Amino acid sequence: MASVGKIARRTFLIGAAAVAGGVAVGYWYVSRPYANPLEGELAEGEATFNPYVKIAPDNTITVIAPRAEMGQGIATALAALVAEELDVPLDMVKVEHGPASFAYYNAALLEEGGPFPFYDRSLMAETVRGALGGVSKVLGFQGTGGSSSIRDGFDKMRQAGAAARHVLVEAAARKLGVAVSELSTADGAIEHKASGRSVTYGQVASAAAAIDPPATVRLKDKADWKLLGKAQPRVDMLAKVTGAPIFGIDVILPEMLFGTVKMSPRFWAKPAKADLSKAEKMPGVVKIVPLETTYGHGFGIIAENTWAAFQAAEAIEVEWDAAEYPADGAAISRVLADALASGEGSALRHDGDIDTAFADAPRERLVEAAYEVPYLAHACMEPMNATAQFKDGVLEIWSPNQMPTMTRYLCSEAVGIERDKVDVHTTHLGGGFGRRGEMDFSVYAALLAKEAGGRPVKVTWTREEDIRHDTYRPAAAGRFQARLGDDGLPEALDIHIASPSVIGSTLRRMFPSISPLGPDRTITDGSHNQPYAIPNYRVTGIAADVGIPVGFWRSVGNSYNGFFHECFMDEIATAGRTDPVELRRKLMAGWPAAVKVVDRVAAMAKWGEPLPSGRARGFAFTLSFGGWVAEIVQVADTPYGLRIEKVWIAADVGIALDPGIIEAQLVSGAVFGLSAAMGQEITIADGMVEQSNFHDFDAMRISQCPAFEVAILENAERMGGVGEIGTPPAAPALANAVFALTGKRIRTLPLSKEVAFA
Amino acid sequence: MRLIVDGKSIEFEADPEMPLLWALRDLAGKTGPKFGCGIAACGACTVHIGGEAVRSCTLPVGQVEGEVTTIEGLAAGGKLHPVQQAWLDEQVAQCGYCQAGQIMSAAALLEANPDPTDQDIDEAMNGNLCRCGTYPRIRAAIKKAAALKTAGI
Ligand code: FES
Ligand code: FES
Numbered sequence: 081m082a083s084v085g086k087i088a089r090r091t092f093l094i095g096a097a098a099v100a101g102g103v104a105v106g107y108w109y110v111s112r113p114y115a116n117p118l119e120g121e122l123a124e125g126e127a128t129f130n131p132y133v134k135i136a137p138d139n140t141i142t143v144i145a146p147r148a149e150m151g152q153g154i155a156t157a158l159a160a161l162v163a164e165e166l167d168v169p170l171d172m173v174k175v176e177h178g179p180a181s182f183a184y185y186n187a188a189l190l191e192e193g194g195p196f197p198f199y200d201r202s203l204m205a206e207t208v209r210g211a212l213g214g215v216s217k218v219l220g221f222q223g224t225g226g227s228s229s230i231r232d233g234f235d236k237m238r239q240a241g242a243a244a245r246h247v248l249v250e251a252a253a254r255k256l257g258v259a260v261s262e263l264s265t266a267d268g269a270i271e272h273k274a275s276g277r278s279v280t281y282g283q284v285a286s287a288a289a290a291i292d293p294p295a296t297v298r299l300k301d302k303a304d305w306k307l308l309g310k311a312q313p314r315v316d317m318l319a320k321v322t323g324a325p326i327f328g329i330d331v332i333l334p335e336m337l338f339g340t341v342k343m344s345p346r347f348w349a350k351p352a353k354a355d356l357s358k359a360e361k362m363p364g365v366v367k368i369v370p371l372e373t374t375y376g377h378g379f380g381i382i383a384e385n386t387w388a389a390f391q392a393a394e395a396i397e398v399e400w401d402a403a404e405y406p407a408d409g410a411a412i413s414r415v416l417a418d419a420l421a422s423g424e425g426s427a428l429r430h431d432g433d434i435d436t437a438f439a440d441a442p443r444e445r446l447v448e449a450a451y452e453v454p455y456l457a458h459a460c461m462e463p464m465n466a467t468a469q470f471k472d473g474v475l476e477i478w479s480p481n482q483m484p485t486m487t488r489y490l491c492s493e494a495v496g497i498e499r500d501k502v503d504v505h506t507t508h509l510g511g512g513f514g515r516r517g518e519m520d521f522s523v524y525a526a527l528l529a530k531e532a533g534g535r536p537v538k539v540t541w542t543r544e545e546d547i548r549h550d551t552y553r554p555a556a557a558g559r560f561q562a563r564l565g566d567d568g569l570p571e572a573l574d575i576h577i578a579s580p581s582v583i584g585s586t587l588r589r590m591f592p593s594i595s596p597l598g599p600d601r602t603i604t605d606g607s608h609n610q611p612y613a614i615p616n617y618r619v620t621g622i623a624a625d626v627g628i629p630v631g632f633w634r635s636v637g638n639s640y641n642g643f644f645h646e647c648f649m650d651e652i653a654t655a656g657r658t659d660p661v662e663l664r665r666k667l668m669a670g671w672p673a674a675v676k677v678v679d680r681v682a683a684m685a686k687w688g689e690p691l692p693s694g695r696a697r698g699f700a701f702t703l704s705f706g707g708w709v710a711e712i713v714q715v716a717d718t719p720y721g722l723r724i725e726k727v728w729i730a731a732d733v734g735i736a737l738d739p740g741i742i743e744a745q746l747v748s749g750a751v752f753g754l755s756a757a758m759g760q761e762i763t764i765a766d767g768m769v770e771q772s773n774f775h776d777f778d779a780m781r782i783s784q785c786p787a788f789e790v791a792i793l794e795n796a797e798r799m800g801g802v803g804e805i806g807t808p809p810a811a812p813a814l815a816n817a818v819f820a821l822t823g824k825r826i827r828t829l830p831l832s833k834e835v836a837f838a
Numbered sequence: 839m840r841l842i843v844d845g846k847s848i849e850f851e852a853d854p855e856m857p858l859l860w861a862l863r864d865l866a867g868k869t870g871p872k873f874g875c876g877i878a879a880c881g882a883c884t885v886h887i888g889g890e891a892v893r894s895c896t897l898p899v900g901q902v903e904g905e906v907t908t909i910e911g912l913a914a915g916g917k918l919h920p921v922q923q924a925w926l927d928e929q930v931a932q933c934g935y936c937q938a939g940q941i942m943s944a945a946a947l948l949e950a951n952p953d954p955t956d957q958d959i960d961e962a963m964n965g966n967l968c969r970c971g972t973y974p975r976i977r978a979a980i981k982k983a984a985a986l987k988t989a990g991i
Contacts (some may be wrong), residue, residue, distance in 0.1 A: 151933030151970045310970040320934030321918070321925040323870030323909030327935060330869040338864060363853065387853070390876075392868035461874055461882065461935040461969045510872070510935030511969050539974065543875045740929060746976070748932055751971025774879040774967060785958035 109534055114183035118144070121179070127289035128248060129181045129271035136539040139268055139282030140747070141166070142174045145183035147233075148224040149177070149316060149510030152803040153741035156314045158233050160738065165241030165299060167265040168281075170307055175315045177185055180484030180504035184222040188232035191609055195428050195601060197609035198706045198798070199671060205334045222485040225517055225632060227705035227801020230737060235299075235798060244288075251288035252279050301737075311740025314595040317507065326508040328480030331467040333536040337366060340389040340540055341395055341524050343378030343549050346767040347629055349401040351378045359395040364388030368396070369531045373494065374592050375520035375629075376549065380528045385538050391544070403767025405627025412626055412764065413452065416557035419578035419624035426599040426761040429545045429609040432616030437563055437572035447562040447655045451644045451827045454761035456553035457769075462510020463546040464521035468496060468529035469536035475502045475526055476536075480509040482517040490519040490590065493527040513752070514632030519550050519590065521566025542773040551589070551631025551763055552582040556603075558644040560651075563616075568656025569666060572616035575648075577641065579603050583625040583628045598621070606641025606808055611703055612649075613672035628764065634752055635804040640703040642808030643757070643815065643829065646700035648818040651825065660699045660816065661687055664710075673708045673732045673796040674701065679729035680791050695725070698816025700809035708732040708793075711750065713786075713813040715821055721836035722821070723756060724786040724814065729806065734799035737794045742802050743790045749806020750788070755779035757811035784837065841865035841902060843868060844911025848941075854900025859883045861899040862908065870909035870938050874967070880965030884939040885909075893965075901954035908940035912945060920991060922947045932970035940966045944980050953984055 105395035118128040125137040134142040145158035159175045164171075192198065196205035247264060250724065251259045252270040256277055263270050271278040302309070319326050342352065356368050356379070364384040369438075371380050379396055406412050419425075438446075466479040468491075475495050481487050484504045485565075492499045507518055525539040556579035562573040581600040601608075603621035633639060653660040661682045668674040678701060682688070685697065694717040701710045709731040716723045729746050736742055760777060765771045771777040811829065818835055819825050826834050840849050843866060857876070862868040862885070874882030876895045883895040890903035912919045918926065921944045931937045940963070947954060947962040947984040954962065959980050968976070 149933075151931075153932070215948060311929075313926075314931070317926055317929060317931055320931035320937050321922045321941060322913065323938045325869045327872075329873065332867060332869065339941070385856070385860060385864040386873075387856045405943070459969060461872075461933060461967070463873065489882045494883055509933060512971075524877065540873065673934055744929070744972070747974060748971040751973070752969070755971075773877055774875050775877065778879075779967060780971065780973075781967065782963045782973040782976065785971070811861075 084438070086538070089250060094358060116255055117179050117183050124288065127285035129244040129289055130240045131181070132237060133166070133244045135281050137282045137285065139280040140174060141168060141172055141268060141281065145175050145325045146176035146181070146222060147186070147229040148512060148516065150224070150482070150516065151508035152745055153314055153738065154224070154229050154315055156312055157230055157738050157741060158237055158402045159315055160312055161233060161237035162241035163439055164305060164307045165238045166245050168268045170315065173269050177506045179220060180488045182222070182485060182507070185309045186223050186228055189223050189226050189230035191494045192226065193601070197611070198703060198800070199611060205492055206381055206452070215350070217525070222483070223517065224482040224512070225514060226505040227707070227803045227805060231393065231706065231799050231801060236297050238404045239297055243780050244297055246294050247288040247291040248281050248284055250291050251284040255284055255287065262808065267389070282363065284820050294783055298753060300470060308737050310738070312528070312738055317653050326460055327510050328467065328478060328507040329465045329510070329540060331466065331478045331538055333469065336467070336536045336538055337382050338384065338386045338389055338530055338540070339380055339382045339528050339537045340386065340393050340542065340544060341371065341378060341380050342393040343376045343545065345548055345769070346403040347627070348376055348401060349407070349767070350558070352399045352401050354396065354398040356396055358397065359392040361728040362392045362395060365560065366390045366721045368392070369528055371524060371527055372521070373523055374589050380524055381540065382528055382532055390542055407765065407767040408470060408765050409763050412555055414559070415624050415626050416452070416555065416578045418432070419558055419622045420559050420576050421799065424624065425622035426622040427620045428599065429617060429619040430603055431614070431618070432572070434574050435619040436614050437616035438561065438574065441563040445564045447564065447651055449648055449827060450653055451558040451560065451562045453556050453630065453640045453643060453829045454763065455555045456633060456756055456760055457547050457550040457762050457771070458513045458515035459547065459777060459779065460511030460513060460515050463541045463543050465538065465540040466522045467536055467538040468525040468526035468533070470529040471534040471535070473497060473501055475529065476505070476548045477502065477522055477526060478505045478507055479522045480516055481522060482509070482512050483519070486590065487519055487522045487548035491522055494523045495526050495530055513634040514580060514636070515550060517632055520549070527611065543774070547772050547777055548769045551585070551629045553633030553639060554582060554627070554630040556640045560644065560648045562648070562652050564652065564656045568658045569663070570614050570652050573614050573618070575607050575619045575645070577604050577620070577644070578622040578624040580626045580630050582630050582632060582636060584623065584625065587627065592678050602637040603643060604801070605637030606702060606704055607645045609703070610665040611674045612646060613670050616669065625830035635704055635807040638804070638808040639753070639756070642700070642702040643811040646702065646812035647815050647827065650698070650812070650819065653721050659688070664701055674703065675795055676795050677701070677708050677710040677728070677730040677732050680793060681728050682684065682711050684730065684789055684791060685714070685728040687712065696817055698813045698818070698820055700812035700816060702808040704805050704808050705797060705801060706734070706796070707805030708796055708800070709746070709805050709809050711809040711813040713810070713817045715814070715817045717821060719838050720838040722818065723838040724784065728785045730791045730793060731805060732793040732800070733802055734794060734796040736794055739792055742792055745802045746790050746806040747788050749804060750810040751785065753807040753810030754814055757829055757831055758815050758837050761830050761831045813824055840901065841899070842905040844906070853898055857895050858885070858899045858902055858906070859894040860924055862894065865974045868908050868910060870936055872938055874936070880936070881939040882936050882967070884942040886942060886946060889949060891943050891947065893911060909942060912941065919945060919980070920986040921948065921983040922991070924979040924986055928979040928982060930972050930975040930976050930979050935958050936966060936968045939970065940976055944976070944983065948979070948984055948987055949964055952987060954980065
């Protein structure tokens, strides 16, 4: 087995990206705690206790939830962690995102960047987790992704609340001249029951902030939780039902100009010839600015309103250079096929001895299949946008983004100023799904602001620009081979997955001077780390660079590995004449959390009971981001096509902090996965994306939406994520249901190429 | 150009070809209606004109006839509209970006059909895309809103 040092030297790419970030930002103080970024921005009389809590004299309690709220309910969930220990009801706290700051680093975001499955608790796995978490801290990597926010914040945020409460009570004891032990807290006040006297938190806040926080705090026992473990009303719900201006696209500033971009439809291609004259003369147009960035080349348009900017963008006449990458679907498939045939790659799982296991396998015991999936766009409901103002050497940017500290860094580089001259305001996000971890929309706004004479510019992309300039979920191909034993169970499973490297592509955009090293574990994430006991089990990932920008799309590698792996498990079940649920029970017997979600979902759906004719079900299980999820999809044959009637989900996330939010996320994740599986694909012709808007890149509509039944379990030892885990099992459960209904084993997505959906 | 928006008369200068959505958002400062597609394919920009649900992204502002109501003007007299109240009770919104449009479509549906069936709901709401997949809670909230409305709450 490799030593920790060796694993560190193998530089798993996510680590490489992080280290690259560190070199670039030049920050390397391992042990020094970060300064509290709230110190500099307190209102008159306001006191702060740590980076997460501010209290004003009028008892306004502000909690900083420094993760992007993109619908996953993180503002509510993080605030509840603080409120629980601070002993205040959730509706008493004001929740803010807070500034971009290294203090808000996300350790859990990188923790799982090593080669270990989530259930591996060995010393080495834990050591690497600690080391990668440390990298995140050192870099001050403030990011929202990888379903990591709660895992990162669970202790940190509760400790912040408890530490603040501790000094508040201490200050109250001094003020009232009584012992701390005689005081109790409730609803933002500290009471001395014996004398009937009480003070509010606000009344003692500044005195309390002067007291040194305790070296350690005792957190409440789970049994004493008042908020956690129960569904809370979301803190942002009222704003969202009244149309309040909370999104990036809603920013309005005095003297604001409006803009848009027209970037090369061939990635990284430059304009060969351009005629701006017609566009420049259009009414309302202020200025047209050439843009050259690591994200691509094109033009930015500054205008007096968004409509004028859109019109002018269309009027720009330009010929773009040719594509320097495989320019159509057939050429891209060939790259993937060649990669699979190359015999290269790195195996992140290799149990037993695959070569021997297949050497003498009789033909009738072999199961073989090839799978392929297309590129996908994120298609967030809110098109990409950001607003920026460059004035007196300072860049202020309002950006619906998932990576504030990286946004600050790349915008400072683009404009050519020091990082501390950039202020990032993170607004609410109208969907993120990984797309808003990119910096293009922020950088373009920053570059246009530089040309706007000190006025702010709100730069909104058209939907067409958004679909055609995404960082796509990569296309991927998989080759699967199994050898079955006498009992029908797999004795050996050999998997090869080829896909462009998400991390390699991300580095090209963010740190173009650094060349990627080491394997990208996202390529096989969802295949190399599943809780199946198969004696000979090998999973090899092959990075197949295509040159089309790819990025993090809800559940990343799990989105296609889940589809491949779980459809192939269904093929194994069919070939071995084993019931698909029974197959899982047998192969996952060593992981009780897995077996329990399988059993639960089977019981909920009454799996195995006969169905009326014209109906069938499919099953899938995935472990992603620490969430153990089993899904069953039921489809019905109707005169209008296949209809997804019902979906059952059982999920184990360890500790379920807010069951209402978790249920919503599981359904949301499944709808996202079903949308893609049913009908989405991004195709390339002449180097350009062919789709452009919701008429040709649609998602599930309400009339197609099945009924859902969800169960949340808490058997797993480690806490898992929530935001992405509903997605990976959705596509395979649907494809397996289609097989059960029609006998058609569909191994490529979207399924709509072979069957029609109602 | 003059329009009545959310009960107030507003005056602005605009190319009559400019879609109502951009006149509302950029010229009138009404950011409640959202931009999602610009081709009447997602419903994020839905407003009411004379009580009817209309996609404001494809309607030239010069052709608007009648009073415009946006999500910002839906609550009357400081009280949430029953649809908004139901949305709050059912905790519908995730990212929330589509919800202004969803709520406006649902409010128009209930105006025309106080007791919609599941199929009525599917038909009336099919033009409103939600990338977060909040549809099951939207269905529940519309039923709830219908009950609230009938009860006069
Ligand atoms: S923005 Fe009007 S329907 Fe999409
Ligand atoms: S709530 Fe996010 S798009 Fe509907």
